[in-house]
Each structure stands twice: as C-alpha cells, then as structure tokens.
Amino acid sequence: MKRLISGMRLGVCALAAAVAMQAAAELPSNIRVVIGSKSTGGDTYQSSSIVAEALSEKLGVNFKVDATGAPAAFKAVERSRSSDGSTIMVFHDQAYLGVLYGQKGYDDPFANYSIGPTFAINPGNAYLVSKKSPYSSVEQIIDAAGNGETVRVAIQPGGVSEIGYSALKNAVKLKYPGKEGNLTPVNTGSQDSKNQAMFDGLADVINGSVQSNEQYTRLPADDQKAMSFVWLTAREQTIAQANEDGMGKTTRADLLKFVAPNVQVPMAEGQDFTFDKEFFFLYNKDIDPAFVEAIDKALGEIYAEGKIQEMQKKSFFIPNFKPAAEARTYLKEKNDRIADVINAIKG
Amino acid sequence: MDFISLLSPEYFLLAAAGSLVGIIFGAIPGMTATMAVAVCLPLTYSLGLHEGLALLLGLYVGGISGGLVPAILLNIPGTPSSITTTFDGHPMAQRGEAERALKICIVSSLVGGLFSAVILFLFAPLLSDFAIKFSYVEKFLIIFFALTVIASLSSNMLVGIFSGMIGVFLSLIGTYDVGVGGNGEYRLMADFMVPYLEEGFSLLPVLIGLFGLATIFLEAERGAKDEVGEKRIQLTQGTPFKLNVFRGQFVNMLRSSSIGTFVGMLPGIGGSAASVLAYSQQKNFSKDPSKMGKGAPEGLIASESANNALTGGALIPLLSLGIPGDSTTAVLIGAFTLQGLQVGPLFIGENLDTWYSMMIGLVFANLVMFGIMFFAIKHIAKVVMVPKYVLYPIIIMMCVVGAYAINYGIMFDVWTLLIFGLFGYVAQKIGLEIAPLVIGFILGSSAEVYFVKSLESFGTLSIFFTKSPIAIVLWLMIAASVLFSVYLALKARRNSKSRAIEV
Numbered sequence: 001m002k003r004l005i006s007g008m009r010l011g012v013c014a015l016a017a018a019v020a021m022q023a024a025a026e027l028p029s030n031i032r033v034v035i036g037s038k039s040t041g042g043d044t045y046q047s048s049s050i051v052a053e054a055l056s057e058k059l060g061v062n063f064k065v066d067a068t069g070a071p072a073a074f075k076a077v078e079r080s081r082s083s084d085g086s087t088i089m090v091f092h093d094q095a096y097l098g099v100l101y102g103q104k105g106y107d108d109p110f111a112n113y114s115i116g117p118t119f120a121i122n123p124g125n126a127y128l129v130s131k132k133s134p135y136s137s138v139e140q141i142i143d144a145a146g147n148g149e150t151v152r153v154a155i156q157p158g159g160v161s162e163i164g165y166s167a168l169k170n171a172v173k174l175k176y177p178g179k180e181g182n183l184t185p186v187n188t189g190s191q192d193s194k195n196q197a198m199f200d201g202l203a204d205v206i207n208g209s210v211q212s213n214e215q216y217t218r219l220p221a222d223d224q225k226a227m228s229f230v231w232l233t234a235r236e237q238t239i240a241q242a243n244e245d246g247m248g249k250t251t252r253a254d255l256l257k258f259v260a261p262n263v264q265v266p267m268a269e270g271q272d273f274t275f276d277k278e279f280f281f282l283y284n285k286d287i288d289p290a291f292v293e294a295i296d297k298a299l300g301e302i303y304a305e306g307k308i309q310e311m312q313k314k315s316f317f318i319p320n321f322k323p324a325a326e327a328r329t330y331l332k333e334k335n336d337r338i339a340d341v342i343n344a345i346k347g
Numbered sequence: 348m349d350f351i352s353l354l355s356p357e358y359f360l361l362a363a364a365g366s367l368v369g370i371i372f373g374a375i376p377g378m379t380a381t382m383a384v385a386v387c388l389p390l391t392y393s394l395g396l397h398e399g400l401a402l403l404l405g406l407y408v409g410g411i412s413g414g415l416v417p418a419i420l421l422n423i424p425g426t427p428s429s430i431t432t433t434f435d436g437h438p439m440a441q442r443g444e445a446e447r448a449l450k451i452c453i454v455s456s457l458v459g460g461l462f463s464a465v466i467l468f469l470f471a472p473l474l475s476d477f478a479i480k481f482s483y484v485e486k487f488l489i490i491f492f493a494l495t496v497i498a499s500l501s502s503n504m505l506v507g508i509f510s511g512m513i514g515v516f517l518s519l520i521g522t523y524d525v526g527v528g529g530n531g532e533y534r535l536m537a538d539f540m541v542p543y544l545e546e547g548f549s550l551l552p553v554l555i556g557l558f559g560l561a562t563i564f565l566e567a568e569r570g571a572k573d574e575v576g577e578k579r580i581q582l583t584q585g586t587p588f589k590l591n592v593f594r595g596q597f598v599n600m601l602r603s604s605s606i607g608t609f610v611g612m613l614p615g616i617g618g619s620a621a622s623v624l625a626y627s628q629q630k631n632f633s634k635d636p637s638k639m640g641k642g643a644p645e646g647l648i649a650s651e652s653a654n655n656a657l658t659g660g661a662l663i664p665l666l667s668l669g670i671p672g673d674s675t676t677a678v679l680i681g682a683f684t685l686q687g688l689q690v691g692p693l694f695i696g697e698n699l700d701t702w703y704s705m706m707i708g709l710v711f712a713n714l715v716m717f718g719i720m721f722f723a724i725k726h727i728a729k730v731v732m733v734p735k736y737v738l739y740p741i742i743i744m745m746c747v748v749g750a751y752a753i754n755y756g757i758m759f760d761v762w763t764l765l766i767f768g769l770f771g772y773v774a775q776k777i778g779l780e781i782a783p784l785v786i787g788f789i790l791g792s793s794a795e796v797y798f799v800k801s802l803e804s805f806g807t808l809s810i811f812f813t814k815s816p817i818a819i820v821l822w823l824m825i826a827a828s829v830l831f832s833v834y835l836a837l838k839a840r841r842n843s844k845s846r847a848i849e850v
Binding site for chain 1: 360385388389392415476483487490522525526527528530531532533542546612614615626664668669670671677678679680681683684685687689691693694742754756757800803804
C-alpha cells in the first residue's frame with residue numbers, strides 16, 4: 001500500500017512537472033529581471049526577489065534579478081527588443097515620476113514601454129521631524145511655512161522622495177497662497193544623508209521610511225538621533241492591510257495615526273493627498289501579448305494561492321496584484337493626478 | 348547564551364566556504380568582495396538568517412583579503428582597497444620575494460580584521476554616535492587628507508599633483524547623481540557620449556586598465572626575451588619570510604588598523620581611502636620613507652591591516668545606525684531585509700543572538716581566511732613563475748570578463764578597461780604618474796560631493812575652518828602631511844644632488 005501511495009505521489013509530481021514544462025515552453029528558460037535600483041538592500045530588490053522566486057516556482061523558469069539601476073535597466077529592456085520577454089524590468093512609481101520631474105535618463109514609460117502587472121506596495125514612505133523639533137505635526141509645519149518661517153525638508157530630488165514634499169508645498173499654497181516658497185528642499189541623496197542633515201541641524205523635516213526610521217522613533221528624546229513620524233503618505237486602506245504588528249515595535253494602529261484622514265495634506269478642496277509606492281513590471285514595446293498574458297495568468301494563480309501575500313506582509317509590503325491592462329490604466333491615472341500637483345506648485 | 352544553539356556545523360562550514368569563495372573572487376582581477384556577496388545574496392533566502400550571514404561575512408572577509416594576491420603578483424589591485432598593496436608588493440615579487448610579501452599581507456590582514464572585530468564588538472554604539480558628528484565638511488576634509496598622499500607618492504611633486512588632478516577630472520565625468528545629492532545634470536562630456544558615459548567611468552575597469560593592462564602593454568613592448576635564464580623570477584631569490592619582519596611595526600599595525608576601522612565606520616568615504624590614508628601616514632612616520640614604494644614590508648603592513656580593518660568598521664554604522672559603511676555592507680543589508688529584519692539604532696539590543704552569531708562569524712571567517720591563504724600561499728605564489736607570454740593573455744581575458752560582469756553586463760566597461768590600459772601606457776611614456784592619477788580618480792567624486800554639499804549647506808568657504816574642533820584637528824593633520832611630504836621631497840633632491848657631486 002505504501003509503495004502504491006508513493007508511486008501515485010511520483011506520478012502526480014511528474015504530471016505537475018510536465019504541465020509546468022508545457023506552460024513554460026512558450027517562455028524563455030532564463031528571464032533576466034533588471035530593476036530600477038542599484039541597491040540589493042532596498043525595497044525594489046526585496047519585492048522583486050519575492051515575486052521572481054514565486055514566478056520561478058510557478059513557471060519552472062529561472063528568473064534572475066539584477067540590480068542595475070534605472071538608466072541601465074531601461075537600456076537593457078530597450079536593447080533586448082525581442083518579443084520573448086527574456087529581459088524585463090521591475091520598478092516603482094519613480095519610472096514616471098522621473099519624467100514628471102524632468103530627470104535625465106528617464107523615458108515616458110507609458111509611451112515607450114509596455115506596462116506590466118503591479119504586484120506590491122511599499123507603504124512606508126514617511127516624513128519625520130526630530131524629537132526636539134518645534135513641530136510635531138504636518139499641520140504645524142504647514143502653518144509655520146504659511147506664517148513666514150522657513151521650513152527645510154531633506155529629500156532626494158526627482159522622484160518618490162520629492163512627491164510628498166511637492167504635496168506639502170501645494171498644501172501651503174492652498175492655505176497660504178504665495179507662502180509656499182517658505183518650504184524649501186534640502187537636496188540630499190541616500191537615507192543616511194537625510195538622517196545626517198537632521199542630526200546636523202540642516203533640515204527640519206526629512207523624508208524617510210517606516211522600515212529605515214522606525215527604530216529612530218523609539219529612541220529617548222534626549223538622544224540626538226531621536227525622531228518622530230509626522231506623516232505617512234500611504235492611503236489609510238493600504239496601511240490597514242499591513243500585519244497587526246506593524247513594523248518593529250510600532251503597531252499597525254500606531255502607523256494609522258500618521259495617514260489621512262488623521263494627517264491632512266490638502267490637495268484640492270475636500271481632497272487629501274496620498275501616495276502609495278507601487279511596484280510593477282515593465283516590458284519592451286514589442287513584447288509578445290502571449291508573454292504578457294502568461295505572466296498575468298501566473299501571477300493571478302500565485303495570488304489566488306495566497307502564500308506570496310504572507311511573505312510580502314512579513315517584509316512589510318502590501319500585496320497589490322493588478323493584471324497588465326488594469327495596471328496601465330490605473331498607473332496612467334495616478335501619473336496624471338500627480339502631474340497636477342507638480343504643475344500646481346510650478347505655476 | 349541562546350545564540351550558541353544557532354551555531355551549527357553548517358554555520359561554520361558556510362563561513363569557511365564563504366571565505367574560500369571570497370578569496371577566489373578577490374584574487375581574480377575584476378571580481379570584488381561586493382560582487383561575491385551580491386552573487387550569493389539570493390542563497391540566503393533558503394539558508395536562513397544566521398547561516399546566510401555566516402556565508403556572506405565569509406565572502407566579505409575573503410573578498411577583501413583575496414585582493415592582495417593579484418596586487419602583489421600581477422600589480423593589479425584585486426579590489427580597489429588593495430591599490431596601495433601594489434606599491435610595495437609588486438616590487439617585492441619582482442625581486443623574488445612574492446611569498447614573503449604575501450605572508451606579510453596575510454598576517455597584517457588577520458590583525459586588521461580581528462582588531463576591527465574587537466572594536467566593533469566593544470564600541471559599536473559608542474562609535475556610531477561619534478560617526479554622526481562627521482558632516483559634509485568633516486567628510487570632505489578626510490578625503491582631502493587622503494588626497495595629500497599624492498604629494499608623498501609622487502617622484503616629482505608637480506607632475507604628481509597634475510596627474511592627481513587629471514584623475515579627479517576623469518572621476519567627475521557623467522551625471523552629477525541625485526542619489527548623492529547632485530542635480531542630475533550631465534557634466535564634462537559631449538552629447539554623443541551620453542549613452543556610454545551617463546554614469547561615468549566604472550571604477551574597477553579604470554583601475555585594472557591603468558595598473559594591469561598598462562603594465563602588460565609595457566612588458567609586451569619590451570618582449571619576453573629577458574625572462575629566460577637567470578633573470579627569470581625565482582621564488583626563493585630574495586629574503587625569506589620571518590616573523591621578525593613585524594618587529595618595530597606594532598605602532599604601524601595599530602595605527603593602520605585604527606584608520607581602517609575609523610574610515611570604515613564613516614558612510615560614504617569609501618574603502619580605498621582607508622588603505623591610502625594608512626599608507627601615507629606610515630610614509631610620514633617611517634624611519635626611512637625613501638624605501639616605501641620600492642618594496643618595503645611596512646607599506647604592505649599599513650595597506651593590508653587597514654583594508655581588512657574596514658570589514659569590522661563598515662559593520663559599525665550598519666548594525667548600530669542601519670546605514671551601510673561601504674559598498675559591500677550595502678549589499679549585506681539585503682540579507683537582513685530579505686529576512687524581514689530591521690537594522691537600526693536598536694538592532695543590537697533587540698537582536699542579541701544575531702549580533703553574537705555575527706561576531707563569531709566575523710572572527711571565524713578571519714581565522715579561516717588566514718588558514719587558507721597562509722598555507723596555500725606557496726602554490727599561489729608560483730603564478731609569478733608562469734611565463735609572461737602565457738600569463739598575460741589569461742590575465743587580459745580574466746580582466747575583460749570581470750569588467751563585463753561588474754555592472755551586470757555593460758560592454759562599455761570592457762572598452763573602459765582597454766581605453767584606460769592604453770591611456771596608462773601612453774601616460775607612463777609621457778611621464779605622468781599613475782598612482783596619483785588613480786588616487787585622484789578614486790577619491791575625486793566623493794571630494795566633489797562633500798565640498799559642494801558643504802557650501803550648499805553652510806553658504807561660506809570659512810565653514811571648512813570653523814565647523815567644529817574635529818575640522819580643526821583634520822586641518823592640522825592635513826598641514827602636517829603636506830609639510831612632511833615637501834620636507835621629504837627637498838631632502839631627496841638634496842641627497843641626489845650631493846650624490847651627483849660625489850660621482
């Protein structure tokens with residue numbers, strides 16, 4: 001009987017492998033996933049690795065993530081203009097924000113590339129102040145700028161890090177027209193430079209993330225490094241999907257105190273600005289629709305199984321699968337909404 | 348003591364395997380510790396955190412150490428931080444002391460690595476509080492201090508400074524990256540160069556081109572005929588290795604290890620600055636500085652103890668601030684994030700088991716590195732006996748493969764290697780000095796960023812003198828270093844004049 005059962009098991013495994021092989025027959029055996037970040041310690045690499053691992057398992061194809069950085073990644077996808085999808089890209093909203101902010105090395109992703117499915121959100125984009133700061137809320141920051149105080153915000157210009165700053169500036173303009181110039185950017189680079197700008201007293205507010213800065217928020221107030229969150233740009237429903245434990249020792253309930261509507265950054269009359277950092281695939285323009293469909297289908301099944309969600313949430317990502325066509329429409333709308341905010345402060 | 352249960356045989360096996368693979372990566376020109384860690388990072392998924400970290404720490408220590416092998420045997424720095432090892436290591440190899448040079452370096456590497464591990468273990472949170480006192484101004488001054496080595500490395504100071512300036516200019520080509528606080532604009536290039544030079548010249552292909560390829564071209568010009576008979580390098584030709592070579596070098600080792608640890612713990616300074624600083628300080632304090640650069644063991648001790656001390660140093664900000672101290676620890680942070688573990692100012696206190704197991708992994712990896720390298724050295728050193736007409740084509744092939752792989756398959760990096768190989772050949776023909784040029788290239792872009800950011804932040808040049816007591820101390824050290832180099836240059840000129848009169 002035991003032999004029979006193990007024989008049946010082997011048979012089922014062989015059948016499953018054969019089915020997987022058949023599905024994989026239309027795909028290249030190796031798929032290179034270039035990402036828009038050079039860091040293997042950052043959220044892009046982490047989220048890409050999770051989804052690449054799941055796709056490898058599902059399709060029996062080897063997905064290899066390479067942290068090439070944005071310009072090289074765009075070029076790699078462009079260079080391999082074959083339709084088979086042997087080189088594909090993963091990036092986040094920076095792909096179009098780079099264009100909106102006029103960054104060098106960015107092409108309009110909606111016009112020049114094919115937008116693939118979304119698969120995760122990093123809900124951690126945050127703004128922080130020192131625990132010794134006179135400001136303890138976004139409202140105070142907006143009012144201070146409106147009343148003539150210069151408020152310096154440390155950001156990395158030209159993308160995700162800047163978008164919250166642009167929204168804050170827009171909020172100052174809405175409440176105190178003509179005073180938005182009092183909110184000034186301090187252009188830094190990596191997270192450590194932003195933190196350092198605060199330690200050196202060069203910035204009053206810094207852009208950061210829940211993942212990088214949470215431990216700093218638990219330091220005692222007399223520590224030079226101690227910080228407090230004042231705003232998380234994510235939507236309330238996004239944070240609400242995080243694990244109850246939140247991040248570190250800051251629970252989901254604690255995090256919810258820093259998102260709209262508890263923290264209000266007005267974007268227009270009766271509308272608050274929110275921003276989720278969403279990860280998605282990018283393919284070259286000539287991609288075979290069958291490839292797009294195969295990835296959509298595989299991801300659909302992976303998300304239906306529900307295992308990947310646990311893994312993503314464990315790493316403080318919010319599962320966010322939208323098939324390619326839906327993702328394109330959704331991201332284009334998001335692009336247009338953000339373009340309005342950027343244009344408003346330009347004018 | 349729960350962490351002891353985490354230390355399985357697999358844990359030690361992985362740390363040892365990591366060291367071995369790391370040494371191989373470091374020893375192949377064009378492959379680096381960072382690459383070794385990046386390649387093996389996905390493995391940590393299936394290994395689990397502690398075993399994964401053991402593997403990565405082994406790779407890190409092995410990769411940094413392995414760089415000394417090609418630096419000595421081939422005059423090619425295996426990793427950027429072993430650049431100063433070439434200065435004395437290769438001359439020693441050429442006079443038949445390759446094995447001795449390698450053994451000196453390995454012992455120094457072990458001392459540097461263990462020293463920094465002890466400092467990391469005892470003082471990490473304290474030192475991270477000190478590290479954040481270094482703002483843009485102090486970081487610029489440290490790089491400026493490292494740049495003063497150009498003065499002491501040059502055989503002709505004016506030509507050396509000129510060569511260093513060329514290096515700085517070359518490092519500035521490309522985008523002024525927003526990732527370091529720049530404005531994202533292209534600089535110092537014509538429009539048609541943008542597709543190739545958007546991100547500037549990659550460091551390692553430039554380094555290997557200028558050092559390795561240029562030397563090979565020069566040798567090729569000379570031909571292989573002088574290799575036969577008695578002129579061929581013999582392994583036992585020079586002074587054999589004895590431990591007494593370290594007599595009188597305690598202060599050098601201590602100072603260099605401290606410099607390595609200190610530079611490692613300052614994010615954004617870059618590992619190469621550590622060995623450059625340690626080397627220049629040893630030259631300043633040496634009883635006979637004229638011997639350095641011509642095969643002096645003290646130069647090797649300074650360079651290698653400093654660059655291995657980087658390992659522990661760079662882990663200080665990683666584990667006590669959540670900020671990687673160098674490019675390799677920036678990859679290492681991926682192992683934590685892939686496991687969903689947060690690093691930051693409370694990491695050590697909240698993850699004592701991980702902290703202890705990392706410390707044991709670090710020390711063990713250093714010991715394994717020493718064991719493997721010290722006893723394999725006899726065989727490794729035989730590379731110098733391979734005829735050059737066989738060796739050089741293999742090296743060129745390895746360099747090309749390494750250059751292509753360094754940024755995940757960019758062909759322009761191979762061209763960079765070849766262009767800088769030719770440039771290095773021509774530069775030596777017309778009398779430019781390669782070492783200052785390379786140091787200018789390595790440190791130039793960081794110097795620019797911190798200089799510009801200092802001015803942007805404080806708005807006045809006087810801030811460089813008035814920012815803090817640390818800045819004043821750094822200025823004093825810069826002044827002492829420059830004055831001492833000028834004194835040495837004048838003394839050397841006087842000596843050569845008097846020798847000429849005697850003749």
